[in-house]
Amino acid sequence: MRNLVIEHLATAAKLDERIVLLTADLGFGVIETFRDQHPDRFFNVGVSEQSMISAATGLAHMGMIPYCYSIATFASLRALEFLRNGPVAHSLPVRVIGVGPGFDYANDGLTHYAIDDLAPLRTMPRVMIWAPTNEAHLATDWHRIHSHQGLVYLRTPRAVSNPEVGRLFSERTDVCVVSFGDAHIEASEVSGQLRAAGTPTDVFNCRWLENDPDSELAQVLNHYKVIVSVENHYVRGGFGSALLEWSTHLARPPRVVLHGVSKLPVGALGDRSYLSHAFMTPTLETVSRVRQIVGARTA
Secondary structure: OHHHHHHHHHHHHHHOOOEEEEEOOOOOOOOHHHHHHOHHHEEEOOOOHHHHHHHHHHHHHOOOEEEEEEEHHHHHHHOHHHHHHHHHHHOOOOEEEEEOOEOOOHHHOHHHOEOOOHHHHHOOOOOEEEOOOOHHHHHHHHHHHHOOOOOEEEEEOOOOOOOOOOOOOOOOOOEEEEEEHHHHHHHHHHHHHHHHOOOOEEEEEEOEEOOOOOHHHHHHHHHOOEEEEEEEEEOOOOHHHHHHHHHOOOOOOOEEEEEEEOOOOOOOOOOHHHHHHHHEOOHHHHHHHHHHHHHHHHO
8 A cells, every 4th residue: 555655646746846755764665666756856864753754844834745754653653743843833734654554564563553643643633634545545535635734644554455335324223333444454353243243233434534524424423323433543542532522512422332452562473463353352342342232222
């Protein structure tokens, strides 16, 4: 997916001379597509995400549209103060390409797990968080992020994946599993287990996180009695917490069940599947909670 983002950016830069790409000495094997096509608009600032965001802030002040490339946890947390005091404070069009959400960098350990990046960024005004997972999302959504006057954080998985296309607003279906970005991989297990247990379940994949829900997500929150939020982020502070906040404004808010990273992921390493099962909410626990709620509501 990161390759597709850079390829799309290189193509967009042919039409918009304001686009520049900065990297903090990362992305080799990926960023060359842009570097080779637009050498005068590519900058490697070295191992310093803070310097990258500072430089991008200055470029944006001068009318450019800078895209900043790094591993997600470095791009978000290491550079957080500079994001707040630069593009956020001054409403500047800086775009941060944060690669590797959740446990994407599976065998690199806690330092590389972007499981707490959403919490600080989503609290800031005018920040747009975008979590595309395939080429169709790029084609559909690129104009929206490119025209946004403010900070955009692209939560970019390394690999391409295609969310299940769920049937929304089904009759006599009280439950909807709502995933964020590439967490649809874990969400498919949750929805599958719910259906296997006899609970009709719809699915919905969200790729936008802003200060208010978009219209489609708002309809989902208004329609279902139980929402299962699935994210590859800590269960506190991320996408599920946003759903809970938005739900408080509804006349009849749904019950929101949070499914995400629930333990500090330190210790034995493994692939994404291993880490998800070791450190995220147990799927059977989530299924049991949902079935208890549905049973209580129908009793």
